[in-house]
Amino acid sequence: MLNSIVEAEKNFRDLLKEQNAYKESIMLTAWDMRTKIPRKSVEQRSEVVGFLSEKLHQLETSEKMRYFIDVLKEHSTDETIRKTVEECKEKYERNRKIPADEYKEYVMLQSKSESIWQEAREKNDFSMFQPYLEKLVDFNQKFANYWGYDDHIYDALLDNFEPGITVNKLDQVFPDLRKSLTELLDRISLSAVKPDPSVLEGHFPKQDQEAFSLAILKKMGYDFASGRLDETVHPFAIALNQNDVRVTTRYDESDFRSAVFGTIHEGGHALYEQNISEKLANTPLSDGTSMGIHESQSLFWENFVGRTESFWNSHYDLFKSYAPKGFAKVPLERFYRAVNEVKPSFIRIEADELTYPLHIMIRYELEKGLISGDIKVGDLPGLWNEKMQEYLGITPPTNSEGVLQDIHWAGGDFGYFPSYALGYMYAAQFNHTLKKEINVDQQIASGDFAPIREWLSKNIHQYGKMKKPLEIVKDVTNEDLNPQYLVNYLTEKYTRIYEL
């Protein structure tokens, strides 16, 4: 028996390695398609990705996989193997529940919808996109029913991105969070203090922004022997494997914030992937445990490090050495306030720290309604604008700046958006714990981020998918998800900035 288990473990690892080879090729292709690919090759390359994905899917749902799951779930004494088996079992069961022909049709619909969405956004024409979105919603409702759920159909989708999180939980957390944030927003709007973002203006050449981005990544401890920085339209971080975690950013020569904060954000994602324990290499556990925990890492670095006064105290001179000459005349205090201006705006990815979660809640409520059937796709543009007015006090002038702005729904990713707000709450909660152990402000002010990065790696990164998201939150902070830390953080920060 023992011998046959050892052999099954070995063969199981070989199967995982095969899966990984496909995954790595798919990831490399994805990176290339978003950064380097020549235009005319996109269609052909999509077919290649389709082919590789099908091969991967076949392995993940193979009889061989079923066999290893059955044998090793019962008999393996290796903890990594057991956790890996759990992970594979979930994937196996989720995938087997969807009929192969429906899955294929859905994959084709996704790819088609993404390009239609892109055109619809450019042309500001929601009606072009509507029939596709309707089909995507239908598929997601069907899939949710295949997968099953206890309370709310949307839970089945949430589970794809943030296992353990339910509608019930979100509906406990979001209303209070919203109340606190809008109250703070109201107080800010009444403040006599008005940060002046015009001090941030000036032509900032791409190569200088790139040089500064590289310098900051280096200081964060991002390992360039295991990664690289490239340019893209929509910034992302992608892990081909633990030793190849690539970061991309976007350079707007008239607004450096997009590149600087984008790079720090993606760098935070990358540090997570680069610091997962080597023991998990070549298993599906060598990955962030959830979208929310991933986002907690990117937002931690972007906001809790990169947008702090301490950070700019220690990095403003470095920044000025790359920045246009005009910045020499901008005092640190004015600069710091300007990069932290709070102002309701239409585009989620450009939102400030305070209004950002409100953007997320709007999306959450709309997609919950779409999936439950309470909201019709045709009513989305109107509802979007109503909610923008209600939550943020502004109405997008066009659908391109409203309901059409994000790619997620076009890719069929319903249940993803809440992760952004969850990640933000996790980050604030982690930060609260971290501050009890390390003098974070002093550390950031010293410009030596190593102790912070090491704390994150020790408590979060190294585990990969060995721990579920809420298990990590509990283990690190000794309590369950608690949105109060985010509220406290934002209140404290903006009370100082806006002298409330």
Added chain:
Amino acid sequence: MLNSIVEAEKNFRDLLKEQNAYKESIMLTAWDMRTKIPRKSVEQRSEVVGFLSEKLHQLETSEKMRYFIDVLKEHSTDETIRKTVEECKEKYERNRKIPADEYKEYVMLQSKSESIWQEAREKNDFSMFQPYLEKLVDFNQKFANYWGYDDHIYDALLDNFEPGITVNKLDQVFPDLRKSLTELLDRISLSAVKPDPSVLEGHFPKQDQEAFSLAILKKMGYDFASGRLDETVHPFAIALNQNDVRVTTRYDESDFRSAVFGTIHEGGHALYEQNISEKLANTPLSDGTSMGIHESQSLFWENFVGRTESFWNSHYDLFKSYAPKGFAKVPLERFYRAVNEVKPSFIRIEADELTYPLHIMIRYELEKGLISGDIKVGDLPGLWNEKMQEYLGITPPTNSEGVLQDIHWAGGDFGYFPSYALGYMYAAQFNHTLKKEINVDQQIASGDFAPIREWLSKNIHQYGKMKKPLEIVKDVTNEDLNPQYLVNYLTEKYTRIYEL
């Protein structure tokens, strides 16, 4: 019967598409490994390439493939299919002769050796590379014996790159060519005319060299919607598919020639791949027919276009608009002579047109000896230097500038080098024919390369692998390989430059 043939053809095409998906992934990975990959990921990525190559190899040698070959060879009436079947049959038979596990080991060795070679070259440490090279030679000897040969073991390897060419043929051509070239070289060394390469000096920033390289590629008719230019250590062109043909070059800020002529050279390769008939897409015929014919295209553009007086007549102003200011004072005549200076040098890819074939002959003799067993890997650095002294009258000061300079052996490509000299001879022969049909000098002087490119596409590019190399030479020039055209071309050119 007819119905079943049509169905077999369809299924055969599906199999080719699968093969192509693997090939395209392998090519993308190869490009990435030579241009973008983070250092620490090289080893893991090599395993991925090994896995994908194994899968491809399995398809190429599958029973299914055997079946299609048998059925369609006899019964298909579609010429593309029949040629494709021939191609697949050759590959099937060659590959079936190599045991699968040996092949896999070899592919991983290749990939690993390339990165070790890179490091060895940087560190000028042949001993680092030696054990890898020994294994590569062993494998190639074994493979050559598996494949079989009539006269010389090296013929089995030559056949991989230049079908139809043998040791016997090379040993007929090379000695005469060497004699003519060294005689011309002797006459040049006695000439009172001395081009002054110091006029080419000056710090030429990378980004300006890149901008000029891009401008020249554009003028050559390279399609940027189907390709891109990147930086690398050892320039290459690579076709992921017909609509994704990437070019790389190397920037030496103290010597622009490396980037400019390197880019034109690789651009010549790329034009070949971009202009293969679309009818051959997704078949193994959508590829250059041999390394020699490929090289005839790159060398044609590099030498017969890019190094001509007509070219610089029409492009010197453009060049000066990107070049350091000092060039404003350099008259065209001095510039033209300087870029055509003949001077024995260490690095093949930087060699002038006249000494270039001598570099090739040295490599040919060494690798022929390695494969036959007459030469040991450990003796290579010494033999290399001796031959450099004998053929070119100079001895490289380091192995990095000697035996370690080229990537080919690190990739296991024995039998490849002769293609460079063959390609050069083909190019001269094509050029002779082309000149009878088009006023080439006038066309180059006008800066409109379209008629030249179209002639090459019509006579060579479009066929892909539909024609064998010597078949193309015969069809285009109406005679067999004739080295005299190269000798005539060089004699005429240098007689003028050196006023012999």
